[in-house]
Amino acid sequence: MMNLSDFGKRFQGYSGITHLMDDLAEGLAKPGVVMLGGGNPAHIPEVASVFEALIGELHKSGKLFATLANYDGPQGKTLFLETLAQFFQQQYGWDISSKNIALTHGSQSSFFILFNSFAGISAAQQRRVLIPLVPEYIGYSDVGIEDGLIVSQEARIEMLADGFFKYKVDFENLQVDDSIGLICVSRPTNPSGNVLTDDECRQLDLTARSNNLPLMIDSAYGTPFPNIIFNQVTPFWNENCIVCMSLSKLGLPGARSGIVIANEEVIRYFSNMTAVTSLAPSGFGAEIVNQLILDDALLPLCNDVIQPFYKRRSSLAVRLLRDAIDDPRLHIHKPEGSMFLWLWFEGLGVTTSELYQRLKQKGLLVVPGKYFFPGQLTVSDHAESCVRMNYVQSEQELAKGIEILANELRACW
Numbered sequence: 001m002m003n004l005s006d007f008g009k010r011f012q013g014y015s016g017i018t019h020l021m022d023d024l025a026e027g028l029a030k031p032g033v034v035m036l037g038g039g040n041p042a043h044i045p046e047v048a049s050v051f052e053a054l055i056g057e058l059h060k061s062g063k064l065f066a067t068l069a070n071y072d073g074p075q076g077k078t079l080f081l082e083t084l085a086q087f088f089q090q091q092y093g094w095d096i097s098s099k100n101i102a103l104t105h106g107s108q109s110s111f112f113i114l115f116n117s118f119a120g121i122s123a124a125q126q127r128r129v130l131i132p133l134v135p136e137y138i139g140y141s142d143v144g145i146e147d148g149l150i151v152s153q154e155a156r157i158e159m160l161a162d163g164f165f166k167y168k169v170d171f172e173n174l175q176v177d178d179s180i181g182l183i184c185v186s187r188p189t190n191p192s193g194n195v196l197t198d199d200e201c202r203q204l205d206l207t208a209r210s211n212n213l214p215l216m217i218d219s220a221y222g223t224p225f226p227n228i229i230f231n232q233v234t235p236f237w238n239e240n241c242i243v244c245m246s247l248s249k250l251g252l253p254g255a256r257s258g259i260v261i262a263n264e265e266v267i268r269y270f271s272n273m274t275a276v277t278s279l280a281p282s283g284f285g286a287e288i289v290n291q292l293i294l295d296d297a298l299l300p301l302c303n304d305v306i307q308p309f310y311k312r313r314s315s316l317a318v319r320l321l322r323d324a325i326d327d328p329r330l331h332i333h334k335p336e337g338s339m340f341l342w343l344w345f346e347g348l349g350v351t352t353s354e355l356y357q358r359l360k361q362k363g364l365l366v367v368p369g370k371y372f373f374p375g376q377l378t379v380s381d382h383a384e385s386c387v388r389m390n391y392v393q394s395e396q397e398l399a400k401g402i403e404i405l406a407n408e409l410r411a412c413w
Contacts, residue, residue: 037365074275076103127181135372152375188337255285
């Protein structure tokens with residue numbers, strides 16, 4: 001038996017994100033399993049061909065080997081930082097330089113550093129991360145070194161026409177006091193596909209500023225890249241914001257590359273943490289995307305290929321669900337972005353944790369809703385009535401998986 005420290009014991013248990021990644025690996029290894037659970041981005045042929053051609057050019061020029069054979073600084077590849085700063089200046093008028101940007105080993109690494117830096121025990125007081133709207137990303141739940149690092153507020157539910165609904169921040173009941181160290185949201189939200197409006201972002205920013213708190217916006221699926229957003233929204237950043245981005249949903253999850261945009265003080269601190277914990281971030285994804293930006297190819301790839309692909313696939317999944325499950329107790333969160341549908345089964349008779357096991361036995365993987373409510377003391381009936389469904393698989397796989405789901409729902413109802 002391992003004699004673990006308190007820190008080690010925090011990561012001894014089986015977490016929701018471990019469950020998700022285990023299912024992803026198990027499903028890929030088992031033929032015939034319909035993978036509607038994990039978060040792997042779609043393999044879009046047009047995107048793959050762009051990356052393959054670009055990697056070939058980088059290999060031929062010697063830049064690829066030079067990237068793999070040399071360390072970058074702890075802040076990340078200097079050339080890419082400068083290219084990104086110029087990109088955001090030109091596209092959105094952001095007043096930033098390369099000193100406002102750091103690269104990371106993917107967004108999950110960013111969250112671990114940021115959550116534990118702005119929240120936790122400080123001067124004998126425990127500060128916490130406030131998530132003003134749940135359900136939220138499964139990966140936030142267990143990144144805290146200490147118990148109770150996250151507190152959250154359930155969303156206000158707005159029922160819409162045609163069996164849709166939408167989560168909204170309940171600003172009237174949002175509690176912010178000196179026990180909060182960081183406010184965190186994702187845009188669009190994984191799992192529900194909810195997209196905070198520009199007004200909601202501004203209101204959260206005002207709330208954060210009035211309490212002398214940073215606002216962290218997780219933009220792994222958001223604007224300007226990969227831009228898996230189906231609404232017209234404006235990228236949001238200022239000196240009080242920490243924006244986290246990722247190259248994973250652009251189609252490069254294996255590169256493990258994240259981006260943090262913040263004020264210079266935060267970036268200096270973050271870079272020091274990277275040096276201590278892992279020396280330097282990977283430069284592989286940075287080299288590829290740097291060239292895409294220089295070639296003016298990044299935004300057309302996102303806006304003309306990636307975003308339309310996911311919007312079409314989302315519409316297809318909704319149609320298949322409606323055709324297979326003709327029951328008013330099925331509610332679908334309005335698809336506004338990301339690569340998931342969030343399904344609410346009213347009056348199911350069993351929890352979606354039980355439903356998950358039954359579906360798994362029949363060869364379908366989804367993710368039960370209880371994992372997406374970080375900071376809640378108990379699992380609510382609503383949480384146990386929802387599942388997250390990935391819609392990036394082929395039409396045939398989607399239809400097969402939805403038919404399995406429909407049959408099991410009929411049995412439960």
